[in-house]
Amino acid sequence: MGPRALYTLLLLPCLLGPHVRSEEPPEGGEEHKDHPPGPGHHHWSYTDIAEWGTDFPDCGGMAQSPINVDTKNTTFDPQLTPIQLSGYDLAASETLKLENNKHTVVLKLPDSLKIVGGLPHIYQAAQLHFHWGSESSPGSEHTVNGRRFPGEIHVVHYNTEYKSIDKAIKQPGGLAVLAAFIEEGPEDNPEYQHLLEHLEAVTDGGQSVEIPGFDIRGLLPQQLDRYFRYNGSLTTPPCFQTVNWTIFNQTILLSAKQVAVLEDTIHFDHDHLLQMNFRDPQPLNGRRVFSSFRGPVGGRKAAGAAPHPTVSSPESDVSSAHDPEPGGHSQEDPPLGTGDMLAIIFAILFTFTAVSFYAYVRRTRKTNQRSSDSKSNVIYKAATAEENMA
Ligand SMILES: [Zn+2]
Structure with missing residues (x-):
């Protein structure tokens, strides 16, 4: 040099x-x-x-x-x-x-x-x-x-x-x-x-x-x-x-x-x-x-009233905010056979598991948010703004 x-x-x-x-x-x-x-x-x-x-x-x-x-x-x-x-x-x-x-x-x-x-x-x-x-x-x-x-x-x-x-x-x-x-x-x-x-x-x-x-x-x-x-x-x-x-x-x-x-x-x-x-x-x-993130204006509407988390830990990336749509899995009425019944039961179980997991993830995020609040803050909360607009 x-x-x-x-x-x-x-x-x-x-x-x-x-x-x-x-x-x-x-x-x-x-x-x-x-x-x-x-x-x-x-x-x-x-x-x-x-x-x-x-x-x-x-x-x-x-x-x-x-x-x-x-x-x-x-x-x-x-x-x-x-x-x-x-x-x-x-x-x-x-x-x-x-x-x-x-x-x-x-x-x-x-x-x-x-x-x-x-x-x-x-x-x-x-x-x-x-x-x-x-x-x-x-x-x-x-x-x-x-x-x-x-x-x-x-x-x-x-x-x-x-x-x-x-x-x-x-x-x-x-x-x-x-x-x-x-x-x-x-x-x-x-x-x-x-x-x-x-x-x-x-x-x-x-x-x-x-x-x-x-x-x-x-x-x-x-x-x-x-x-x-x-x-x-x-x-x-x-x-x-x-x-x-x-x-x-x-x-x-x-x-x-x-x-x-x-x-x-x-x-x-x-x-x-x-x-x-x-x-x-x-x-x-x-x-x-x-x-790098969606704001309230021009942002795609989040399905199922699940806005992106306000604060997520650095480990959770943006794509993980694409939640499954709870309650959105409406099943068509199938013809009733034993196999179909089993399929329905599995579908219900799967949906239940997915919803539980979703609730767990949200709870965990909120916990992370609280724990990180003492050292950092967000200046622009898209989720909050969306809620306010709703
Ligand atoms: Zn400078």
């Missing part, structure tokens, strides 16, 4: 990271001496968003991110299969670099982490980072039906068809970002604690620390099968329009204390907290937003 590639790795992989001059790379400073001039080599900040387009022309493009997801105008796409991850469960012996780059806090990820399902290519991870607000104001980048959430996680991946993220970042579909919303819940989220407990070590801009590996999967929602998908951009300069976005429907719950740690620890310089590090929603300009 040449200096430029290394530079880009540090600079761009993030939707947020560009750390453009990296004045004081805390370790090594491997790449910052020989920046070629050109776009992307200027300072930027969240206080001069209106100026981004001057130094970074792509920021004024027609396919920018973030966006507001209007759930009434999303299109169900049955080809959006569940997101499948590989290699996310890192051993504690592995060390990861956590860095305050003055725009966000970034956790560098080894390229053994991959998205192997739910996208048209294999993508490997580069880093993850966060966007947040302040005590009095939420700070997610994407919004849903106009609602902004307290925070948002972005896990940045690049298409393995390209040799480096440096190449991928400029190609359509070169990047894939998994995004999820952070909300406040009643309990500490133990998965997030693996990361939050180290923020104290990187309070000042430019600081970094090595932290032990953990299961990165735990930073994402349990449900990876329900999401929104659209084509957009990096949400920070240079704003390249090369990102295949996945926004999970289920949110992540952190305790109020944990949300406060995210909001009140990272400084961009000695005296100034870094807060409200998000960009406002950008115009869709005719882009379509797809969903």
